[in-house]
Amino acid sequence: xxxxxxxxxxxxxxxxxxxxxxxxxxxxxxxxxxxxxxxxxxxxxxxxxxxxxxxxxxxxxxxxxxxxxxxxxxxxxxxxxxxxxxxxxxxxxxxxxxxxxxxxxxxxxxxxxxxxxxxxxxxxxxxxxxxxxxxxxxxxxxxxxxxxxxxxxxxxxxxxxxxxxxxxxxxxxxxxxxxxxxxxxxxxxxxxxxxxxxxxxxxxxxxxxxxxxxxxxxxxxxxxxxxxxxxxxxxxxxxxxxxxxxxxxxxxxxxxxxxxxxxxxxxxxxxxxxxxxxxxxxxxxxxxxxxxxxxxxxxxxxxxxxxxxxxxxxxxxxxxxxxxxxxxxxxxxxxxxxxxxxxxxxxxxxxxxxxxxxxxxxxxxxxxxxxxxxxxxxxxxxxxxxxxxxxxxxxxxxxxxxxxxxxxxxxxxxxxxxxxxxxxxxxxxxxxxxxxxxxxxxxxxxxxxxxxxxxxxxxxxxxxxxxxxxxxxxxxxxxxxxxxxxxxxxxxxxxxxxxxxxxxxxxxxxxxxxxxxxxxxxxxxxxxxxxxxxxxxxxxxxxxxxxxxxxxxxxxxxxxxxxxxxxxxxxxxxxxxxxxxxxxxxxxxxxxxxxxxxxxxxxxxxxxxxxxxxxxxxxxxxxxxxxxxxxxxxxxxxxxxxxxxxxxxxxxxxxxxxxxxxxxxxxxxxxxxxxxxxxxxxxxxxxxxxxxxxxxxxxxxxxxxxxxxxxxxxxxxxxxxxxxxxxxxxxxxxxxxxxxxxxxxxxxxxxxxxxxxxxxxxxxxxxxxxxxxxxxxxxxxxxxxxxxxxxxxxxxxxxxxxxxxxxxxxxxxxx
Numbered sequence: 001x002x003x004x005x006x007x008x009x010x011x012x013x014x015x016x017x018x019x020x021x022x023x024x025x026x027x028x029x030x031x032x033x034x035x036x037x038x039x040x041x042x043x044x045x046x047x048x049x050x051x052x053x054x055x056x057x058x059x060x061x062x063x064x065x066x067x068x069x070x071x072x073x074x075x076x077x078x079x080x081x082x083x084x085x086x087x088x089x090x091x092x093x094x095x096x097x098x099x100x101x102x103x104x105x106x107x108x109x110x111x112x113x114x115x116x117x118x119x120x121x122x123x124x125x126x127x128x129x130x131x132x133x134x135x136x137x138x139x140x141x142x143x144x145x146x147x148x149x150x151x152x153x154x155x156x157x158x159x160x161x162x163x164x165x166x167x168x169x170x171x172x173x174x175x176x177x178x179x180x181x182x183x184x185x186x187x188x189x190x191x192x193x194x195x196x197x198x199x200x201x202x203x204x205x206x207x208x209x210x211x212x213x214x215x216x217x218x219x220x221x222x223x224x225x226x227x228x229x230x231x232x233x234x235x236x237x238x239x240x241x242x243x244x245x246x247x248x249x250x251x252x253x254x255x256x257x258x259x260x261x262x263x264x265x266x267x268x269x270x271x272x273x274x275x276x277x278x279x280x281x282x283x284x285x286x287x288x289x290x291x292x293x294x295x296x297x298x299x300x301x302x303x304x305x306x307x308x309x310x311x312x313x314x315x316x317x318x319x320x321x322x323x324x325x326x327x328x329x330x331x332x333x334x335x336x337x338x339x340x341x342x343x344x345x346x347x348x349x350x351x352x353x354x355x356x357x358x359x360x361x362x363x364x365x366x367x368x369x370x371x372x373x374x375x376x377x378x379x380x381x382x383x384x385x386x387x388x389x390x391x392x393x394x395x396x397x398x399x400x401x402x403x404x405x406x407x408x409x410x411x412x413x414x415x416x417x418x419x420x421x422x423x424x425x426x427x428x429x430x431x432x433x434x435x436x437x438x439x440x441x442x443x444x445x446x447x448x449x450x451x452x453x454x455x456x457x458x459x460x461x462x463x464x465x466x467x468x469x470x471x472x473x474x475x476x477x478x479x480x481x482x483x484x485x486x487x488x489x490x491x492x493x494x495x496x497x498x499x500x501x502x503x504x505x506x507x508x509x510x511x512x513x514x515x516x517x518x519x520x521x522x523x524x525x526x527x528x529x530x531x532x533x534x535x536x537x538x539x540x541x542x543x544x545x546x547x548x549x550x551x552x553x554x555x556x557x558x559x560x561x562x563x564x565x566x567x568x569x570x571x572x573x574x575x576x577x578x579x580x581x582x583x584x585x586x587x588x589x590x591x592x593x594x595x596x597x598x599x600x601x602x603x604x605x606x607x608x609x610x611x612x613x614x615x616x617x618x619x620x621x622x623x624x625x626x627x628x629x630x631x632x633x634x635x636x637x638x639x640x641x642x643x644x645x646x647x648x649x650x651x652x653x654x655x656x657x658x659x660x661x662x663x664x665x666x667x668x669x670x671x672x673x674x675x676x677x678x679x680x681x682x683x684x685x686x687x688x689x690x691x692x693x694x695x696x697x698x699x700x701x702x703x704x705x706x707x708x709x710x711x712x713x714x715x716x717x718x719x720x721x722x723x724x725x726x727x728x729x730x731x732x733x734x735x736x737x738x739x740x741x742x743x744x745x746x747x748x749x750x751x752x753x754x755x756x757x758x759x760x761x762x763x764x765x766x767x768x769x770x771x772x773x774x775x776x777x778x779x780x781x782x783x784x785x786x787x788x789x790x791x792x793x794x795x796x797x798x799x800x801x802x803x804x805x806x807x808x809x810x811x812x813x814x815x
Contacts (some may be wrong), residue, residue: 020111023102024122024253031114033058045123047092077106077117085221085232087124089675099128101232103221103257107264113500118260120253126150142513151177151247154238157212158192163208166682171242181227182247197226211244212234215322215456221250230254242768252627262299263284266409269298273413277420281427283307284316285303286420286534294394294413301374301395305417306333307382312346313344315390318519328581351414352380352407358745371653377809378407379569380414384422468704474800498616500797524602526557526566528676530590533570536758538577547585548574554592557601559674566672569656572641574667578608581665592674603670612660620658621646693718694738694811699728699755701747701774709741709773713807725750729758736764742790744774769810772796 025042029035035055048054076083082105089097127150142686151628152174158167170188178184178724188196193205201224210217217236224231230253234246272293273749280286287305294303304326306321314334321328323581329339338346341353355377376396382389392414419446461602470493477489541548559566570588577586589604612620622643654672696717700706710719720737732740738758744752751774759765769792772785777795785793 002814012056022252022256024256025123026119027115028118030116033070035210036116042121045098045121047088047096073104076308077104077114081106081108083119085219087128088499089249099125116315116804117158120257122248122250122253122316123654127248131236131246148174149176151180151245151249152246153188153245154242154247155176155193155208157209158239158240159209159241162334164211165205167194167205168208168243169193171198177247180231180247181229188370201225201522207236208243208245212237212241221254223254262427263409266298266299268418269293270409272297277423278418280712281424283421283424284318285418286424287316287318290392290417291318294608299397301397303392303394304330305382305392306342306390308388310337310436312336322354341377341379345391346388348381350476351383352378352382352411354378354407358592360561378410380410382414382421384416384418387422387425389418389421389425390439394577396769402668414627421442437479465704466496466500466701468708469798470500470797471708471800475708496797498657501740510602510777521560522561523558523560524563524566526559526603527552527555527590529563530568530570530603532587533567533574536571537574537578541586544578544582546581546583549585549587551589552809553590557590557674559601561652561674565652569645569648569670570605572645573605573670575643577609577666578607581607581609585667593671599674601670601672601674604667606665606667608665609746610661612658613662620713670786696739696807696811697722697728697731698741698773699723699725699746699752700741700743702743703743704745716804717811718805724748725752725758728755732759732765737768737809740768740770741773742770744772744776744785753785753788753790767812771810 020039022039023041025045026037026039027035027042028037035057038051040051040474043049043051044056046054048057053112073083077473081736082103084103085099085101086103090100092098101122101124104117104121106114107116107118109115126148127533130148154171154173155168156171157165158169160166161306168194170190171473173183173185174189183196188369193200203222204224215237217234219232219234221230221232223229229249230251232248232250235243238244238359273290273489275291276286276293280289287307291303291305294300302319302321302323303566304317305320306314307316309315313336316336318331319330325370333342341355345351345353356375374397375397378394380392380394381393406667468523473489473492473496477486477493530550534550538548556612572588574588585608587604587606589602589606592604592611593600593602628677644658649670649672652672654670656671658666659669694717696713696719696721698706698709699722700709706721706723710721713719717738720731720735722731726749728740742752746752746755751757752774756770756772759768759770770790771791771792771794772782773794773796774781774785776785776797782793783793792810794802794806
């Protein structure tokens with residue numbers, strides 16, 4: 001059941017019990033005259049058969065008090081918010097008239113708008129008849145007063161020498177008077193009120209004296225402390241210095257009114273607490289405001305809440321209107337000493353306990369609590385989802401609502417606050433988890449940045465010397481025919497290529513993980529790409545006496561994507577096949593298949609090698625993992641080739657699978673979707689013109705790289721060298737260069753990008769190609785250089801064909 005439902009159910013139960021048992025008429029109406037609630041006493045008083053029949057009566061349209069206009073009633077309620085003891089004549093259902101005394105109050109919403117009237121009605125027809133008869137005839141008065149329900153007393157006022165009323169004497173009383181007041185005739189006749197009731201409140205004498213002296217009758221309600229009763233009183237002068245008093249014991253009615261008032265206060269406090277727990281997100285403010293609401297709105301004498309941690313240590317404390325007597329108790333709780341009521345509740349399945357401070361708190365720090373206005377202590381355990389958050393304590397006033405209803409309301413308060421504390425804790429845990437995730441994300445991003453910087457630096461530091469090593473080794477191999485030099489050069493090139501292959505694989509992994517693998521789309525033929533890869537490894541296969549066979553079931557398969565991805569994937573598979581095959585050979589099979597109305601290219605690389613154990617077929621796709629691992633691994637390699645291959649194939653929306661048998665070989669199958677048709681616009685071949693040898697400027701701070709570039713290009717171009725940005729800018733002012741080779745890391749001073757941007761500011765160099773020739777090859781480096789002054793990019797180490805080919809192209813285009 002929802003909280004609203006719980007409140008509605010509780011409210012209905014409390015009002016029903018009150019109405020059913022009350023002997024006076026109770027009602028609730030809307031401002032426009034609709035009767036929405038009345039008890040049976042009210043129904044009977046007005047002569048109706050049922051509440052349903054009574055509620056059809058429209059007070060605005062029908063009216064029922066010929067002597068008391070409803071507009072007057074509404075005006076008084078609007079101005080004062082209540083009426084008290086108003087007497088008027090009402091009509092019953094059959095049209096007969098009854099005299100009533102009515103008290104009512106206006107109930108307002110949070111916007112101070114009246115939402116309904118709530119009141120009590122007493123049938124005083126007999127009293128009115130008696131009053132009229134007393135005024136008409138003394139004899140009739142004596143005949144009636146002894147049998148009437150109201151108490152009747154005749155008094156004589158006693159005046160001092162100045163004529164001031166100071167006492168009054170009992171002349172006569174009827175039986176009802178003795179019943180209502182518990183004062184017998186023998187106790188009062190002929191005696192003054194001060195003799196009968198020595199501690200009589202002065203206001204009784206003053207009011208009666210005013211009636212006698214002025215002759216004006218009066219009606220009022222008040223409480224007699226000595227008699228401990230509430231009375232409704234009508235007083236009027238009968239003769240000189242004498243007056244008559246009609247009394248009714250309205251103690252039960254007043255208790256009912258107080259009950260309704262306190263109950264409404266508590267229910268309003270619960271409503272406010274429900275609103276509080278929805279919007280309050282801090283424990284400290286929640287418990288502080290809850291205590292204030294329970295005292296200020298709910299009518300409790302005081303309230304305090306203690307929150308503790310799992311080890312029963314005080315965490316938070318809040319109070320409202322707390323007596324100084326509790327200072328020692330709170331200090332003990334702060335020091336980890338629980339009062340007996342807390343200890344009992346902690347281990348109990350019950351949520352609330354009720355204590356009488358005069359009998360149950362003798363062992364507590366508040367023993368001998370002196371406040372006579374407090375009759376009960378309510379202690380509640382704040383618990384939700386099997387976690388105890390602390391305790392709430394309320395003090396109940398002596399005139400508060402009935403205990404049974406009070407406990408039900410308190411139970412609801414305990415449940416509401418417990419739920420709120422649990423909700424706040426869940427929110428705090430969620431926010432902490434979110435903050436932890438944010439911090440972890442920031443840390444991961446920082447680690448990724450550090451990793452990227454590290455790889456970038458390592459790439460530069462490895463590629464720069466490797467450019468010189470591989471470049472000069474090729475020059476030596478091409479120019480010296482000595483067998484030893486040829487053999488050593490080949491070994492250097494083989495080792496250098498292996499190192500560059502490892503570096504490239506690591507960089508590919510870094511690019512993919514960073515999401516910075518920039519594709520260069522174009523149309524290519526899968527068959528031709530595969531043939532190029534095969535030729536790359538044919539020499540290696542021949543050296544191991546392995547065959548490389550091809551089965552191409554189609555002459556051409558056009559595909560649009562980044563050719564590098566497929567080239568590298570097939571290269572990795574054939575490289576592994578050659579590496580792990582000792583006898584037999586490798587067969588590459590390519591065909592086309594149709595599946596679910598879509599064409600696929602199927603590429604199979606089959607070898608007769610050592611095979612892969614079934615238990616390690618999934619392991620081979622992981623980074624830095626191999627089927628043979630540990631100190632005694634049988635084959636070299638980083639364990640990255642298949643990881644990169646799988647990433648590349650999936651990037652092309654394809655998939656790669658493997659089948660393998662130990663000592664019989666493995667078959668890797670690539671399956672990628674191919675488009676049904678493509679259109680590629682071919683660029684026209686530029687016309688060749690006879691030109692003189694162009695001038696090329698190489699801006700490079702590394703000695704080895706400078707000399708390598710000059711050696712490679714000296715037969716084709718006039719190559720001039722600059723070791724820093726300042727020299728380069730001076731040289732371009734004195735001569736026009738057809739192309740510029742620009743290293744990015746130039747050491748101290750300007751870097752390559754800054755130099756390139758300065759060059760592009762010169763009108764004669766706006767269209768001059770600037771080729772970034774650098775060891776920076778991390779994800780995004782190429783794009784960064786091309787966006788900041790460079791027109792082309794080659795990563796170190798480069799091969800001669802790559803550099804010569806690109807220069808030939810850009811120089812021809814610029815001429």
